[in-house]
Amino acid sequence: MNIAILGCGTMGTAYAHNLAKMPGVTVTGVVDINAGRAERAAALTGAKAYTDVESLFEQKDLVTVAVCLPTYLHKPFVLKLAERGLHVICEKPAALTLEDALEMKAACEKHGVRLFIGHVVRFFPNYHDAYRQANSGSIGTPKMAHFKRYGSYPQGMDGWYNDPGKSGGVIMDLLIHDIDFACWLFGEVESVYASTVKRDEPEMEYAQLTLHFKNKAIASLTGYWGYPGPFTTQFEISGNQGIIRFDSTQVQSLDIKLVNAEAGEGAAVQVPSSPSLYDPYYYEVQHFIECIRNGGEPLVSIKDACYAVAIAQAAEQSAQTGQPVMIGGTVS
CATH class of the missing domain: 3.40.50.720 (NAD(P)-binding Rossmann-like Domain)
Known part of the structure; x- marks a missing residue:
C-alpha cells in the first residue's frame, strides 16, 4: 500500500x-x-x-x-x-x-x-492487558478507576500548544488518551466535573476530571503538562474482587491483587506485558x-474518537464554569 x-x-x-x-x-x-x-x-x-x-x-x-x-x-x-x-x-x-x-x-x-x-493507548500492552483483565471477571465487576498522565510541557512549532484555540490544552490533547480508555472500559458517561490550574512561567497546565458513567462506575483522571520528572503514566482499576495497578516508573507489568489471596501466598499475581518487537x-x-x-x-472507531472529543469538550466547559456537565445522547 x-x-x-x-x-x-x-x-x-x-x-x-x-x-x-x-x-x-x-x-x-x-x-x-x-x-x-x-x-x-x-x-x-x-x-x-x-x-x-x-x-x-x-x-x-x-x-x-x-x-x-x-x-x-x-x-x-x-x-x-x-x-x-x-x-x-x-x-x-x-x-x-x-x-x-x-x-x-x-x-x-x-x-x-x-x-x-x-x-494509541488502546495499543499499549499494559493498557490493553488491563482492559482484557477487567473484562474477564478476574477482579469482579470494575467500578472505579484512577488514571494519571504526566509529561513535560510540549514544545510545538510556533508554540501552537500554548494556544488553547489550536491545541485544546491539556484536557483535549493529553487527557483525551485516558478519557478514551475510560470510556472504552466503562461505556457512556453521565456527567463530567473538571478543574484546571495554569501557570505561564514556567509553563504548566494541570487538570483533574471526574467521570460518572451510566453504569454507576466512576473514573478520576489527572493530567499534567510541565511535570519536571520523566513521562509518567499510572492507573488503578478497582472491582469488587480485586484491583489492577500499573505505574510506568515502577514496573512494566500489571499488578493484580485479589481480595481472597492470602498474604505471603501469591497475593500479587504478575501479568507480564506482551513482548513487543515494535512500539505501540x-x-x-x-x-x-x-x-x-x-x-x-x-x-x-471514528465514533469512539468523536465521543472522546465530546467528553473532553464537556470537561473544559466544566473547568470554565466550575459546575458539572451532564452528557446527553450518543454520538451518531
Missing part, C-alpha cells in the same frame, strides 16, 4: 520510522512546510519530500495519508484528503470540537474513504492499514 505522511514533526517522524520498516507498505511522499523536516523524513523512508500538499496530489497511486499536523489543522486537511478519495489515518484528537469531528466523519463517509484516529504506534498504524485492506472494523 502506498502511503504519505502529512506533517513531519515529532509524530510524523515516528510514523516515518515505523512505516519505513512495515512489510507491504511504501511511503511515497512526506509533506511539511519546513523543508528541512520534510527532507529528514524523506531520508528515513526513501520517499519524495514536498512542502505543499497540492504537489503530493500529483501522485497517482497514493492510497492513504497519515495526518500528523497540529490539531487545529486536522479538519481542513482531512476534508481535502477525503475529497481526493484518500483514506486517512489522523493523529488524536480528531478535532478541537465535536462539530468538526463529525464533519470529518461525514465527509469521509460521503466520499467512501476510511477515517482512523490514533488513540507501529502496531496501531499496521492495524489501521489492515482495516483498509480487508474492510475490517478498527479497535478504536
